[in-house]
Amino acid sequence: MGLVLAISVFAFLCWTAQGARERAAEYAATGMLRSPLYWSAVALTMTLLGLATYMAHLGHEGPIPWPFWLLVGILTIIILMLRRALKWRYPI
Numbered sequence: 001m002g003l004v005l006a007i008s009v010f011a012f013l014c015w016t017a018q019g020a021r022e023r024a025a026e027y028a029a030t031g032m033l034r035s036p037l038y039w040s041a042v043a044l045t046m047t048l049l050g051l052a053t054y055m056a057h058l059g060h061e062g063p064i065p066w067p068f069w070l071l072v073g074i075l076t077i078i079i080l081m082l083r084r085a086l087k088w089r090y091p092i
Contacts, residue, residue, distance in 0.1 A: 032090045041082040048075045 027033045051072060058064050 026092055027090075030090050030092060032086070032092070035086070035089070037082055037086050037089065041079060041086060044075055044079050044082065048072065048079065051075070 024033070027038075032038050051068065055064050055068050055072070058068070
């Protein structure tokens with residue numbers, strides 16, 4: 001049973017990697033990978049992911065301070081605005 005699960009996870013990862021490779025080829029063809037908007041959105045998304053992980057760690061030790069929630073809201077709004085700007089600039 002474990003072997004079937006391992007093979008299915010590996011197949012899913014290969015399928016996901018193939019889709020990501022196709023999207024990356026589309027982004028490279030349009031010039032989106034060289035865009036500062038794209039890299040800003042990626043950096044802010046990784047920052048939001050790190051903040052959410054840190055908040056999950058803080059949640060085990062006690063209540064999460066309110067400035068973290070405010071920062072999550074602000075980052076989310078900025079990321080959505082950058083994604084809209086990217087869709088407007090590079091309509092893929």
